[in-house]
Amino acid sequence: MTKRFFLGVDGGGTKTAAVLIDRHGHEIARIVSGPSNFYSVGRAVAEASLREAIFQALSSANLTATDVSAIGLGMAGADRPGDRQVLRAMLSRIAHFSRVVIANDAETALVGGIGRRYGAVLIAGTGAIAYGVNARGETRRADGWGYLVGDEGSAHWIGLQALRAVMRAYDGRGPATALQDRLASHLGLSDVSAFVMHVYAADFGVPQLAALAPLVSQAAQDEDALAQDILREAGRRLGITLSTVIRGLDMTQEAFKVLLLGGVLRARDLVRESVVNALAAAAPRAQVIEPRHDAAVGAALLAQQTGE
Numbered sequence: 001m002t003k004r005f006f007l008g009v010d011g012g013g014t015k016t017a018a019v020l021i022d023r024h025g026h027e028i029a030r031i032v033s034g035p036s037n038f039y040s041v042g043r044a045v046a047e048a049s050l051r052e053a054i055f056q057a058l059s060s061a062n063l064t065a066t067d068v069s070a071i072g073l074g075m076a077g078a079d080r081p082g083d084r085q086v087l088r089a090m091l092s093r094i095a096h097f098s099r100v101v102i103a104n105d106a107e108t109a110l111v112g113g114i115g116r117r118y119g120a121v122l123i124a125g126t127g128a129i130a131y132g133v134n135a136r137g138e139t140r141r142a143d144g145w146g147y148l149v150g151d152e153g154s155a156h157w158i159g160l161q162a163l164r165a166v167m168r169a170y171d172g173r174g175p176a177t178a179l180q181d182r183l184a185s186h187l188g189l190s191d192v193s194a195f196v197m198h199v200y201a202a203d204f205g206v207p208q209l210a211a212l213a214p215l216v217s218q219a220a221q222d223e224d225a226l227a228q229d230i231l232r233e234a235g236r237r238l239g240i241t242l243s244t245v246i247r248g249l250d251m252t253q254e255a256f257k258v259l260l261l262g263g264v265l266r267a268r269d270l271v272r273e274s275v276v277n278a279l280a281a282a283a284p285r286a287q288v289i290e291p292r293h294d295a296a297v298g299a300a301l302l303a304q305q306t307g308e
Helices: 045-059 079-092 105-114 153-172 179-187 193-198 206-210 213-221 225-248 270-282 295-305
Strands: 004-011 016-022 028-035 068-075 100-104 119-124 128-133 139-143 257-261
Touching: 004 045, 004 105, 004 295, 016 045, 016 295, 028 045, 045 079, 068 079, 068 105, 068 295, 079 100, 100 105, 100 295, 105 119, 105 128, 105 257, 119 225, 128 225, 128 257, 139 225, 153 179, 153 193, 153 206, 153 213, 153 225, 179 193, 179 213, 206 295, 213 225, 225 270
Parallel strands: 004 068, 068 100, 119 257
Antiparallel strands: 004 016, 016 028, 119 128, 128 139
């Protein structure tokens, strides 16, 4: 019987993972290279990272592109036609694959975590997005629009609310909070008055704000009421994002699986608790599960299950 292999690539702003699976879904090779989100690192760097991950994965399994039945590529924003064209052009310069499937990274996370295109996923890390597929194959997403106009409830959102709360407390416009000392210590500042110069510096941006989210979780665990309020509000907003997808797909009465992914939801604190409560209200028969595989395997499975 002719061997059949499927290649999946999960490309992000910090790394690119390429995974080869056989026709039974067994992983036979995995390679990690540099970032491939061309919005954050540029097209040349993104293409170089994709090339490295793809060729090293094939080489480690003693295969070439002609041995691959299909390649799946999961990238943030890949559901936009313009981005798909850019990614297809990159892949065509790297190697010729007989079939190419390009999807948003939320879709590959869903397929990897559940094993098929049915269910819902909420991802809350630096950003935040919900995505779902119903039994009819219809899809819907909510948020994932970036830190300026979206990503509500994300680590970036939590970090920003913490900074704002600290400045309100400093002025007396808001209640005192343990976040003042925690954030000052984390940022290496002796006084809250130094925050403004620090956070408006050129090297302080989205990743640095997102890195403040764990401090909010720690303060909440120590019974800081303001930190707890921030986490509850983050969970409320994420719950709305997830529920919007579920209701939009008419899945409220269905029994389906849900993935809660990303650092914000892995913390299993007030954020996740609020999201789970919102899910129970929106879709009582839905079941939160742990992911079976990651998004790179999901991209390979998507390539195996679908085609363009």
